Amino acid sequence: MADELARLLWGPQARPRRGPKPALSLDGIARAGIEVADAEGLAALSMQRVAELLGKTKMSLYRYVPGKAELVALMTDRAVEDPPDLTGGDWRTDLTAWSAALFRAFAQHPWLLETTVGARLMGPRELSWVERALAALDGKGLTGGERLDAVVLLTSHVRGIAQQSRASGTEAEARLVAALAGVLREHGDDYPATLAAMTAPTEERDQALTFGVERILDGLEALIARRAGS
Amino acid sequence: MADELARLLWGPQARPRRGPKPALSLDGIARAGIEVADAEGLAALSMQRVAELLGKTKMSLYRYVPGKAELVALMTDRAVEDPPDLTGGDWRTDLTAWSAALFRAFAQHPWLLETTVGARLMGPRELSWVERALAALDGKGLTGGERLDAVVLLTSHVRGIAQQSRASGTEAEARLVAALAGVLREHGDDYPATLAAMTAPTEERDQALTFGVERILDGLEALIARRAGS
DNA sequence: TCAAAACTGTGTCCGTCGGACGCTGTTTGT
DNA sequence: ACAAACAGCGTCCGACGGACACAGTTTTGA
The missing domain is CATH 1.10.225 (NK-Lysin)
Incomplete structure (x- = not known):
């Protein structure tokens, strides 16, 4: 289990010596997953969705990845860019x-x-x-x-x-702010410090x-x- | 939607004037949900699971709660204890x-x-x-x-x-530590600062x-x- | 008094999901 | 040439959230 994941993340991707040439690759699958997650969110990520983006069936993915959790772990490490250089000194x-x-x-x-x-x-x-x-x-x-x-x-x-x-600027946030404003309008007396902090000028953000x-x-x-x- | 949630969390729970007396209550449902989540984790929380704990069918819950998200929100606010008093002054x-x-x-x-x-x-x-x-x-x-x-x-x-x-002490953490140790044993040269920080005496925790x-x-x-x- | 309104509980059904399993076909080593 | 190893796929399963319609129950108003 954990061994499997460690091999996927850290180990070499040796091509098996026998059998048909794989039509897919870990990289390609991970990229497709990242594309789906970027565009539609992690909730929309399914094996089916990734597979159809690659023009294959969902079950074919399991030849490369043991399960969805491992795919997500792979996507995660592939999606992160390299850290900055930090040669500043300070x-x-x-x-x-x-x-x-x-x-x-x-x-x-x-x-x-x-x-x-x-x-x-x-x-x-x-x-x-x-x-x-x-x-x-x-x-x-x-x-x-x-x-x-x-x-x-x-x-x-x-x-x-x-x-x-994250939700900043979305319409969901607007509804949330409105709901919170309504709540504070009604129960603001019980939350004076919150009310004060929130009605203060938005200034920065x-x-x-x-x-x-x-x-x-x-x-x-x-x-x-x-x-x-x- | 958000109105519905605001009413559930903040509004009064007025009993409807007509129809059969409800056998369940928001509190009871939330408590059952908390019990499930405490015992088996949030992943094991399902409408079915909560309902059978209450001796009802899963669909009856939807008479009280619009959906699972609202149930979770309710559980969350009910599960938190009251904050400490903080009369210290400092x-x-x-x-x-x-x-x-x-x-x-x-x-x-x-x-x-x-x-x-x-x-x-x-x-x-x-x-x-x-x-x-x-x-x-x-x-x-x-x-x-x-x-x-x-x-x-x-x-x-x-x-x-x-x-x-959270995972501290579990067997899952032991496997994870072992896997990480294996990785660092092999690739430790690329992560000298990490290796140094982790091999330092565990001291505190x-x-x-x-x-x-x-x-x-x-x-x-x-x-x-x-x-x-x- | 009685029927309509409002409400609760339930059974059935649907679409989606992750995943197990077995079959077919392909490539490679012996 | 033949068997081992492997890729891709179709089928099936159980679990999930939820829509919907129906039956039974309580209250209200004419």
Whole structure:
């Protein structure tokens, strides 16, 4: 099971030596899946849908991929672009750029928000993102666990903001805002702080990503300084 | 649609004046759903499953709830306990306690991680969590948008840690760790920082929640101090 | 008093989904 | 030449969310 997935994500794709030449390939299947998910969302992704995009029947896909979960894992690692280079040197600018790039990745393929959740076996590309972020924190006096925690913290924030800005601009969001406004109009007395925060001028928006990144980096910098000082 | 959900979550549950007395209730249905999701996970939650727990047929549920999505929304708001009181006074201790309580909520009902994702209409209880956190940030010189961003930031972190500690201890995690170890044994040279961070002594664990909360609060404190100083 | 209105519970049916299984045909090594 | 290994496909299954119509029940108003 997990072995199978590890082989698919990390192992070599050796062509079998006997039998008919495969008409499809893992790459092609993954690309087709990405195309469907990009265009119609992850909910619309089905074996049937992917297969007909490739001009094959649904069952033929199972010759390449054990199941849908593995296909999604494959799509996920293929869809992520390579992480930015981060040759800046300053860890703050590095991690800021890293966060922005990660946000862009989520914006380009919103369904990644659903597929990169929870404990899972990461593929080469996904792991390379973690690697870059961890590397930026090297030699700052943090323990291994702290470095991992810091990267998870940054990732969670970017995920959260990407999630929040996902429905942004859609008609579904408009209906939601209207419904929330109606609720607050009626029960606003029970939620004074919420009402106050929401009726404040919208001002920024899109600043949410920067705001969180700066707070996190400020917090990390304080810790690093404390470690260096003692 | 959204109106329907708003009425279910926020509106009064007036008994219709004519017709047979309903054998079920929104509360009972939600409780049954929570029971299923707690015991077998959200994936095992089906109308059929809930109905047979109540001794009714699946279609009878649709007399109370328009669809599965609304049932899940209802379950979500019913499953969350009330937020802690936070009469402490100090905003840092308040938000620390708030984060810990939120983490406990996710630990008690792990499926909340799946249902409280993305833009959605929150129910009374869920919104009261937001209210408490926003109230703790009142009068600190932050704008409304910044207060909202700060709460989202904290929430994202707690979510991330809860997600990560979800599979903790299961046999699935053991297989995953083994698979990752195998991958790093083979490709570790390409991921030196990851290898270094992971082979470091496990030391803490369970400290991840505290670590992130402290970093975030440190970052917020720095901003607040800056605002107060100028 | 009684029938219409409003409502609940249920059985049936449909389309979609992931996936198991077995058959047919093709390529390659011996 | 023949068997092993493999690709593609058709068929079937169970589970799911949900539409719809029908029967039974309670209340309201004429």
